[in-house]
Amino acid sequence: MRVIAAVPFASVLDTFVRAHPLDRAHEANTNDEAEEHIRNAELSLGSWRRVLLDRDDLLRVVLPWHLGEGGERELIPKSGLTVAEAVARLDAVAGPDAAGGAYARTNPVCARKLDALAAAPFTPLFLSTRAVPGIDYAGLVVREGLIHLDGLHRALAWERAGRLTAGTRIEAFLAYEEGRAYEEGRAYEEDRARAEDRGDAEGLAYGQVEESGHALTAADVRHGAGHDGDGLDVHAHG
Numbered sequence: 051m052r053v054i055a056a057v058p059f060a061s062v063l064d065t066f067v068r069a070h071p072l073d074r075a076h077e078a079n080t081n082d083e084a085e086e087h088i089r090n091a092e093l094s095l096g097s098w099r100r101v102l103l104d105r106d107d108l109l110r111v112v113l114p115w116h117l118g119e120g121g122e123r124e125l126i127p128k129s130g131l132t133v134a135e136a137v138a139r140l141d142a143v144a145g146p147d148a149a150g151g152a153y154a155r156t157n158p159v160c161a162r163k164l165d166a167l168a169a170a171p172f173t174p175l176f177l178s179t180r181a182v183p184g185i186d187y188a189g190l191v192v193r194e195g196l197i198h199l200d201g202l203h204r205a206l207a208w209e210r211a212g213r214l215t216a217g218t219r220i221e222a223f224l225a226y227e228e229g230r231a232y233e234e235g236r237a238y239e240e241d242r243a244r245a246e247d248r249g250d251a252e253g254l255a256y257g258q259v260e261e262s263g264h265a266l267t268a269a270d271v272r273h274g275a276g277h278d279g280d281g282l283d284v285h286a287h288g
Contacts, residue, residue, distance in 0.1 A: 051107045051196075052219075054100040059092045062176070062223045066200065069173060083186075084200035090182040091199055091225035099224045103175070103196075105214040108205055109134040111177060111196045114186040121157025126202075128189030133205050140164075140206065160203075167207035172218075175201035178225040199225070 066088055092098075103111075111133045116126035123143065126136060143153045154161040176199040181187040187197070198205075201222075208214050 051104070052102040054102060057098050057100050057223065059098055062092075062098050063088065065174060065223065066176060084176070087182055087184065087186070087199040088176055088225075090184055091176075091178040094182050095178060095180060095225040095227045097226050097228040099226060101222050101224050102219040103222050104220075105209075105216065105218055107196065108175075108214060108220055109137075109209065111175075111198050111205065112190065112192045113198045113202055113205075114181075114190060116186075116202060118153075118157040119159035119163070121153075121160055123153065123156050125157070125160065130190040130192060133209060136206055137209050140210065163203045164207045164210070167204050168211040168213075170204060170207070172208070172220055173201075173204065175205065175220060175222040176225075177201075177222050179227070182225075196224075 118125040
């Protein structure tokens with residue numbers, strides 16, 4: 051990860067709002083949820099940097115609870131998955147012969163988002179160095195490192211489309227706590243090791259990708275389904 055510069059929160063929020071308006075008409079517009087995550091990161095951490103991520107950085111980003119747009123399959127359990135693990139889970143249930151049925155059939159809205167965003171321009175992601183308050187993050191096992199605030203569908207779609215090459219750099223805005231030592235790789239490994247040592251159900255779930263593709267936790271359809279500001283509009287016009 052390469053740090054470009056410190057940026058004020060007003061600039062971060064303006065960048066998000068211009069790219070992800072609350073009134074954009076598309077399926078499962080959850081830009082309001084994403085904006086809430088970003089505001090919570092500001093309240094919890096208080097400082098922001100503009101950074102560039104390489105593919106390895108992006109694959110280590112920890113994704114919070116995601117119900118797959120209210121479909122039959124829960125894509126990300128409450129314990130969380132990295133982008134790499136979520137891609138592996140998707141690949142296991144994407145084909146028509148996958149156990150339990152294709153993801154496009156069980157989670158059509160989410161699948162359409164992923165398909166539409168596969169060719170989308172590389173636009174900024176929003177991340178934090180620590181899990182922020184809120185139901186989406188309450189059960190995360192890995193609570194420090196690179197934690198997703200907005201951009202889940204884009205990150206998954208770009209990786210599955212093979213667009214994240216060794217030379218790719220993705221812009222991101224990263225919330226962090228001023229004056230607190232932060233080593234992303236070390237924090238990630240230490241948090242994961244603690245989860246594995248505990249051996250509890252959520253910790254074990256973190257490192258597993260069910261070959262059947264069935265949800266680890268029952269989906270709650272009352273909970274916001276999207277957790278990402280991207281719908282079928284792939285921001286082709288800015």
